[in-house]
Amino acid sequence: MKKKLILLSVVCMVILAFRAANDSGIKVPANFPKPVYDFSKNPLTPDKVLLGRALFYDPILSRNNQISCSSCHSQFSAFTHVDHALSHGIEDKIGTRNSPALMNLAWQKVFMWDGAVNHLDVQALAPMSNPLEMDENLANVVSKLQATKLYPKLFLNAFGDSVITGEHTLKAISQFMLSLVSSNSKYDSVMRKQAAFNDQEQNGYTLFKKNCASCHKEPLFTNDEFKNNGLPLDTTLNDYGRFGITKNPLDSFKFKVPTLRNIEFSYPYMHDGRFKKLSQVLNHYTAEIHQSQTLSPELHKPIVLTSNEKVDIIAFLLTLSDKSFLFNPQYFYPKEIFSKAAKD
Amino acid sequence: MKNSRTICLLIFIGFCQVALLHAQTIRLSFIPKYGDKAMLLSDSAFKANDSTDLEIAELKFYVSNMQLLKNGEVVFTEGNSFHLLDAKQAQTLQLSMDTKQPITFDELKFDLGIDSSSNVSGAMGGDLDPTKGMYWTWQSGYINFKLEGRSKHCETRNKEYQFHLGGYQSPNSCLQTLRFQVDNPNRIALILNVKAILDKLDLAKTNHIMSPCTEAVMLSQMVANAFKVSKN
Numbered sequence: 001m002k003k004k005l006i007l008l009s010v011v012c013m014v015i016l017a018f019r020a021a022n023d024s025g026i027k028v029p030a031n032f033p034k035p036v037y038d039f040s041k042n043p044l045t046p047d048k049v050l051l052g053r054a055l056f057y058d059p060i061l062s063r064n065n066q067i068s069c070s071s072c073h074s075q076f077s078a079f080t081h082v083d084h085a086l087s088h089g090i091e092d093k094i095g096t097r098n099s100p101a102l103m104n105l106a107w108q109k110v111f112m113w114d115g116a117v118n119h120l121d122v123q124a125l126a127p128m129s130n131p132l133e134m135d136e137n138l139a140n141v142v143s144k145l146q147a148t149k150l151y152p153k154l155f156l157n158a159f160g161d162s163v164i165t166g167e168h169t170l171k172a173i174s175q176f177m178l179s180l181v182s183s184n185s186k187y188d189s190v191m192r193k194q195a196a197f198n199d200q201e202q203n204g205y206t207l208f209k210k211n212c213a214s215c216h217k218e219p220l221f222t223n224d225e226f227k228n229n230g231l232p233l234d235t236t237l238n239d240y241g242r243f244g245i246t247k248n249p250l251d252s253f254k255f256k257v258p259t260l261r262n263i264e265f266s267y268p269y270m271h272d273g274r275f276k277k278l279s280q281v282l283n284h285y286t287a288e289i290h291q292s293q294t295l296s297p298e299l300h301k302p303i304v305l306t307s308n309e310k311v312d313i314i315a316f317l318l319t320l321s322d323k324s325f326l327f328n329p330q331y332f333y334p335k336e337i338f339s340k341a342a343k344d
Numbered sequence: 345m346k347n348s349r350t351i352c353l354l355i356f357i358g359f360c361q362v363a364l365l366h367a368q369t370i371r372l373s374f375i376p377k378y379g380d381k382a383m384l385l386s387d388s389a390f391k392a393n394d395s396t397d398l399e400i401a402e403l404k405f406y407v408s409n410m411q412l413l414k415n416g417e418v419v420f421t422e423g424n425s426f427h428l429l430d431a432k433q434a435q436t437l438q439l440s441m442d443t444k445q446p447i448t449f450d451e452l453k454f455d456l457g458i459d460s461s462s463n464v465s466g467a468m469g470g471d472l473d474p475t476k477g478m479y480w481t482w483q484s485g486y487i488n489f490k491l492e493g494r495s496k497h498c499e500t501r502n503k504e505y506q507f508h509l510g511g512y513q514s515p516n517s518c519l520q521t522l523r524f525q526v527d528n529p530n531r532i533a534l535i536l537n538v539k540a541i542l543d544k545l546d547l548a549k550t551n552h553i554m555s556p557c558t559e560a561v562m563l564s565q566m567v568a569n570a571f572k573v574s575k576n
Contacts (some may be wrong), residue, residue, distance in 0.1 A: 167468055174467070247516075
């Protein structure tokens with residue numbers, strides 16, 4: 001009998017281990033839906049995530065070896081370019097859009113403000129090759145990485161092959177980006193019944209659900225769609241958003257709905273960073289909507305909010321801040337890897 | 345006695361034939377030409393025509409989803425069938441398919457370009473690795489066909505023309521399916537006549553196509569029509 005029990009528990013352990021190995025994705029927060037990303041094609045492992053983290057922080061990805069992903073995506077600002085309406089890249093060249101905050105990317109179907117990128121694995125190609133950002137190409141990056149002492153070892157650990165390929169480079173960067181999960185805000189604690197909103201936050205939440213949540217859908221605070229949110233065209237940029245990709249006039253002025261998680265830290269706001277403060281954003285939605293043919297139907301009827309109500313909505317938005325994400329050491333600059341490599 | 349010997353011999357020959365058939369390898373070569381001239385590229389551009397200063401500097405394209413058919417029925421489908429052909433690298437123009445099973449066929453079918461599902465599947469390796477210079481970066485998607493060079497008719501920088509044809513989404517899907525009648529040979533040679541493409545273009549007007557669009561679809565159809573089975 002005892003023997004049978006031992007055998008049974010061994011079998012159970014094997015089955016459990018298998019399940020864990022099969023999952024190989026990220027831990028899905030209890031209040032989140034199923035991720036969009038297909039982890040079976042790029043199962044996460046600690047070595048691959050670590051390699052991706054090194055690549056994310058390494059300026060070797062740029063033509064002059066000075067600009068890294070983190071140059072425009074710093075952790076303390078929810079991985080965006082804080083304080084810059086338009087992000088600047090190589091040789092201080094200024095781009096045409098505000099760098100998007102990076103989090104919960106496993107739940108996104110398409111990437112960039114205009115949805116130009118259709119899969120997270122190929123996202124890094126865009127900034128890497130943009131002449132205003134990193135101005136490099138993947139083939140060069142691969143040969144630069146191969147020539148280092150550090151990376152062939154890291155690729156060997158991660159992929160079992162020290163010969164570096166474009167596919168492995170991109171998949172590793174993807175793995176680090178997939179690991180950027182923000183799900184521990186006060187809002188999340190309230191949803192998990194571990195905390196409660198104060199009256200102001202609660203009122204803000206009620207107003208938010210009535211006026212904002214159709215596009216900024218919970219729990220990710222985006223519906224992952226493209227919308228014209230009534231911003232007048234900035235004629236210094238002439239950015240028509242999604243139209244540039246689909247060439248469909250019905251997509252003019254449409255941009256991807258961004259998440260509002262960690263919005264307190266990811267200013268300035270909108271695709272061109274035109275608003276510095278959340279109060280400006282709310283004033284836009286209540287008083288400055290620019291009418292046009294492609295305006296989102298949700299904004300056809302004006303949103304009416306008193307100034308107190310706006311303050312309450314902002315109080316609610318601040319409950320979306322997740323300090324455990326913004327200061328998570330797992331996302332820090334991987335000092336230990338780079339300093340060890342420098343000594344070698 | 346004599347009869348049984350003959351029978352044994354016949355059986356033996358039969359076995360040999362089956363074994364040979366089992367090892368059937370079909371070789372497929374692509375021959376880029378400019379009219380009648382062979383067109384292998386190197387670091388220096390191919391000079392097509394002295395009078396118009398027409399040069400061809402780059403010719404790269406994907407063929408994929410190779411199939412062999414008999415009476416319209418598919419008898420062989422190549423696995424992991426993605427090939428990047430580059431006129432600068434002669435070895436990439438030679439493909440071979442091992443059918444494993446003995447087959448007879450009368451038709452070759454393949455796609456010029458990369459199918460839509462592979463275009464939305466993230467980073468891939470081998471010939472599909474984005475380091476190969478056949479993947480757009482500012483917008484996701486493979487370049488199915490690349491043709492670059494110079495012509496005195498182009499009023500562009502350095503008189504260059506550049507055609508990067510691709511796009512996997514309707515209405516600008518550039519993927520072309522090509523079918524050729526072939527008579528069960530173990531060697532098939534397909535000619536791509538670049539002259540047939542360039543002769544139909546007014547390079548003064550059309551000299552840059554770099555994104556999915558109607559012109560890219562039209563040009564892709566012209567490219568598809570420029571392939572022919574070599575009679576030799």
